[in-house]
Amino acid sequence: MNQRASNLLDEALGLVDDGSKAWPLSGRVVLVEDSVETSAAFVLHHLVKCALSPHSSNVVVFLALSQPFSHYDRVFRKLGCNLGAQSENNRFFFLDMLMSEFPDGDEGGLVALYGKIEKVVSSLLQENKKCITIVVDDLSLMEAAANGSSNYVLDFLHYCHTLTSAFGCTLVALNHEDIYLGMERPALILQLEYLADILMKAEPLATGLATDVHGQLTVLNRGMWDGQGSSRNRICNFHFRVKENGVEYFSPGSRA
Amino acid sequence: MAFRKRNVGISKTIGDASVQSAQRKTLDIAPKGSRPSPVDGRLTTSTGTPSLDGLLAGHVGLALGTSVLIEESGTADSAGALLRYYAAEGIVQGHRVHVIGVAEHWARDLPGVVGAAVENEEEAAEKKREHERMKIAWRYEKLGQFEGQARSHVERSPATAAVGDSIKEAEPFCHIFDLTKRLDVPTASSSLQFLQPSTDPFSSPFDAILQTLSKELAASNQSTLHRLVIPSILSPASYPPHAAEPRHLLQFFHAVRGLLRQYPAKLTVLVTLPLELYPRSSSLIRWAELLSDGVLELTPFPHQTDDGLGQTGAATAYEERPQGMFKIHKLPIFHERGGGGGGLKGLVDDFAYTISRRRFAIKPFSLPPAEGDKDAQQGCKWSGTSCEYTNASVMPDPRLDRVLHLNLFVATLVEGRSKVPSICSAICRIEIFSRHSGYPRTNSVTEARGKHKVSYSNQPSILFEGLARTYQRIAPMEGQVSMQAPTRHSFCIKAELVHMIRGNRGAPIPKVVGRCQGRKPSAATQHMCQS
Numbered sequence: 001m002n003q004r005a006s007n008l009l010d011e012a013l014g015l016v017d018d019g020s021k022a023w024p025l026s027g028r029v030v031l032v033e034d035s036v037e038t039s040a041a042f043v044l045h046h047l048v049k050c051a052l053s054p055h056s057s058n059v060v061v062f063l064a065l066s067q068p069f070s071h072y073d074r075v076f077r078k079l080g081c082n083l084g085a086q087s088e089n090n091r092f093f094f095l096d097m098l099m100s101e102f103p104d105g106d107e108g109g110l111v112a113l114y115g116k117i118e119k120v121v122s123s124l125l126q127e128n129k130k131c132i133t134i135v136v137d138d139l140s141l142m143e144a145a146a147n148g149s150s151n152y153v154l155d156f157l158h159y160c161h162t163l164t165s166a167f168g169c170t171l172v173a174l175n176h177e178d179i180y181l182g183m184e185r186p187a188l189i190l191q192l193e194y195l196a197d198i199l200m201k202a203e204p205l206a207t208g209l210a211t212d213v214h215g216q217l218t219v220l221n222r223g224m225w226d227g228q229g230s231s232r233n234r235i236c237n238f239h240f241r242v243k244e245n246g247v248e249y250f251s252p253g254s255r256a
Numbered sequence: 257m258a259f260r261k262r263n264v265g266i267s268k269t270i271g272d273a274s275v276q277s278a279q280r281k282t283l284d285i286a287p288k289g290s291r292p293s294p295v296d297g298r299l300t301t302s303t304g305t306p307s308l309d310g311l312l313a314g315h316v317g318l319a320l321g322t323s324v325l326i327e328e329s330g331t332a333d334s335a336g337a338l339l340r341y342y343a344a345e346g347i348v349q350g351h352r353v354h355v356i357g358v359a360e361h362w363a364r365d366l367p368g369v370v371g372a373a374v375e376n377e378e379e380a381a382e383k384k385r386e387h388e389r390m391k392i393a394w395r396y397e398k399l400g401q402f403e404g405q406a407r408s409h410v411e412r413s414p415a416t417a418a419v420g421d422s423i424k425e426a427e428p429f430c431h432i433f434d435l436t437k438r439l440d441v442p443t444a445s446s447s448l449q450f451l452q453p454s455t456d457p458f459s460s461p462f463d464a465i466l467q468t469l470s471k472e473l474a475a476s477n478q479s480t481l482h483r484l485v486i487p488s489i490l491s492p493a494s495y496p497p498h499a500a501e502p503r504h505l506l507q508f509f510h511a512v513r514g515l516l517r518q519y520p521a522k523l524t525v526l527v528t529l530p531l532e533l534y535p536r537s538s539s540l541i542r543w544a545e546l547l548s549d550g551v552l553e554l555t556p557f558p559h560q561t562d563d564g565l566g567q568t569g570a571a572t573a574y575e576e577r578p579q580g581m582f583k584i585h586k587l588p589i590f591h592e593r594g595g596g597g598g599g600l601k602g603l604v605d606d607f608a609y610t611i612s613r614r615r616f617a618i619k620p621f622s623l624p625p626a627e628g629d630k631d632a633q634q635g636c637k638w639s640g641t642s643c644e645y646t647n648a649s650v651m652p653d654p655r656l657d658r659v660l661h662l663n664l665f666v667a668t669l670v671e672g673r674s675k676v677p678s679i680c681s682a683i684c685r686i687e688i689f690s691r692h693s694g695y696p697r698t699n700s701v702t703e704a705r706g707k708h709k710v711s712y713s714n715q716p717s718i719l720f721e722g723l724a725r726t727y728q729r730i731a732p733m734e735g736q737v738s739m740q741a742p743t744r745h746s747f748c749i750k751a752e753l754v755h756m757i758r759g760n761r762g763a764p765i766p767k768v769v770g771r772c773q774g775r776k777p778s779a780a781t782q783h784m785c786q787s
Binding site: 036037066067068070098099140141144145147176178179180181183 | 503506507509510513514517518520537538539542543545546547551585586
């Protein structure tokens with residue numbers, strides 16, 4: 001069972017699994033954006049599930065700021081992935097940050113957090129595990145915990161970015177675009193979008209609510225290397241529908 | 257089984273005696289006032305408003321460990337009624353209710369208990385419903401049952417003043433409250449606690465509150481539920497101006513979220529927010545929405561001055577006129593995986609709310625037919641010589657067959673006494689377009705012209721009536737009718753989307769699937785209205 005049925009999202013990300021390629025997302029930064037009406041948590045779940053699949057030997061470091069472990073356990077169980085077993089096999093590291101606060105004027109909290117992550121990464125590298133994925137659930141909550149000082153959060157992200165460039169990790173972050181509406185120069189989101197190699201936006205449909213389509217997902221993939229060795233940007237847009245134990249993706253208009 | 261306990265209401269359809277007894281054992285541990293949700297079994301508690309319970313994504317109650325933010329535009333405090341029901345329900349169930357930002361006299365406005373949404377009275381009605389049960393999923397059937405109880409409740413006379421006596425052995429999940437009666441809060445009890453934000457300009461106004469809350473939550477035992485009620489957060493009457501700074505407000509929301517996750521089976525939070533000062537387009541409010549699990553919005557209808565014109569069409573369907581639109585932006589639990597707006601049955605409709613003495617009712621809102629010749633004013637705005645009517649939802653059932661016809665009716669009414677018979681004409685443009693997902697936007701415009709000689713009479717003279725257009729299936733769709741007409745006449749216009757269905761005798765019968773109507777007054781009355 002080497003072939004996994006690939007869906008539109010996997011194709012857009014280049015995650016088509018034919019068993020031979022290395023983890024195509026290594027060394028890249030993925031930014032997922034959503035809004036209040038449409039939540040893109042399912043994208044994170046999908047990426048973590050791909051990373052934890054039995055074919056690959058990826059390790060996932062998960063920074064959870066919005067939900068406790070029980071929530072993710074429940075969600076991933078429905079997707080067919082046992083987080084408890086994976087964390088015992090040292091493939092899944094969960095950093096619970098729900099109650100942590102990084103008070104104003106003290107950068108120590110975020111630096112300490114980075115220190116933890118770096119320790120985990122370097123210990124994994126010593127065991128010769130190549131592909132590490134760092135997932136941050138909800139950067140905006142990190143900003144809220146840091147009392148709105150986006151500078152510290154940006155510093156933290158830049159530190160993590162060094163991990164991707166130096167060690168080939170993958171950084172996946174979730175943020176929300178509608179909370180920056182009122183600002184003139186929303187530094188955090190702009191810098192993130194500039195930094196990201198893959199930008200995914202989940203929005204509600206332009207035409208309003210619908211029963212069978214929950215929203216649309218736009219994937220901008222920068223610097224996709226195709227066979228000829230040239231790089232180009234690639235934009236995909238498709239609709240999705242969230243079900244109990246999975247998500248369906250389909251082209252716009254193909255739902256009768 | 258004449259007497260059925262509330263916490264085995266779900267297991268009835270399982271019908272297995274051993275399963276029932278096992279469930280009874282586990283459910284007895286559930287804290288008072290909560291019950292497992294029919295969707296995934298997590299504990300939920302009632303918000304005090306049965307129609308709101310029914311909207312919470314199938315869980316029929318607010319899940320423990322979640323928070324809901326209710327935003328309201330306008331200056332009327334309809335959301336305050338929701339909060340009062342919530343607090344009163346908490347007191348009646350014996351929960352510990354913390355209220356922030358108001359003084360003690362708020363407790364005097366809490367509604368008194370009138371009756372209870374009792375389940376064991378519904379045995380006979382339920383048996384009947386089982387017979388006429390269609391192919392509804394059994395869980396949704398239970399949903400209807402929970403909702404139906406509140407409507408056909410048995411009113412018991414509040415014989416004694418003390419609240420505790422009106423609760424019988426079958427402890428109900430949700431009580432019926434009456435806003436004109438007052439709730440007797442036993443003064444010696446500690447169920448109600450008031451906390452005030454501090455006005456110290458150098459620290460966050462919410463710090464002391466958070467400390468008290470976390471101490472209480474840590475100290476309370478497993479079976480006490482806590483409810484946090486925050487009426488009109490950030491209102492200048494109770495909160496210092498620096499409370500609206502992101503670093504204080506968002507810190508508070510973040511800390512409350514942390515408490516909710518830390519004590520997932522103990523706390524629920526209901527917050528109301530007046531949108532007048534902090535509109536939804538500001539990033540602060542979006543951030544607060546992000547940090548809450550559920551977001552609802554109330555938009556009151558503008559007050560209509562001419563109530564003497566008869567009721568608007570919507571009133572024929574309900575007892576009282578709906579007072580505003582009720583919008584759901586985000587629901588607890590349902591959205592945490594990314595479930596979007598339309599996924600749940602009934603969530604695509606527009607909802608409108610009505611506050612009456614007895615209840616806060618939230619019902620699907622649609623424009624029903626107008627009766628006869630009554631000119632109803634519906635969302636009319638006029639500018640100069642033309643006026644526009646937009647219909648909120650001309651949404652035919654997409655299962656309907658493909659051909660729809662548009663019937664148009666334009667009549668003119670001569671007001672006052674016009675001595676000279678005149679010729680009036682009107683051009684009516686009808687635009688139909690589709691908003692459904694994935695469908696190409698089709699925009700079809702129809703123009704209908706009519707010309708008629710009008711002499712003074714009190715009856716409307718019909719300018720144009722007839723079949724304006726036939727449409728292939730574009731489902732669902734919206735219509736917009738706009739009309740241009742000379743100023744000195746007043747016009748009324750009615751457009752109907754009609755589907756011809758085969759009648760019993762074989763002859764086609766028109767079935768109206770959507771309506772739109774409005775009225776444009778003549779210049780004389782227009783002038784009066786505007787001044």
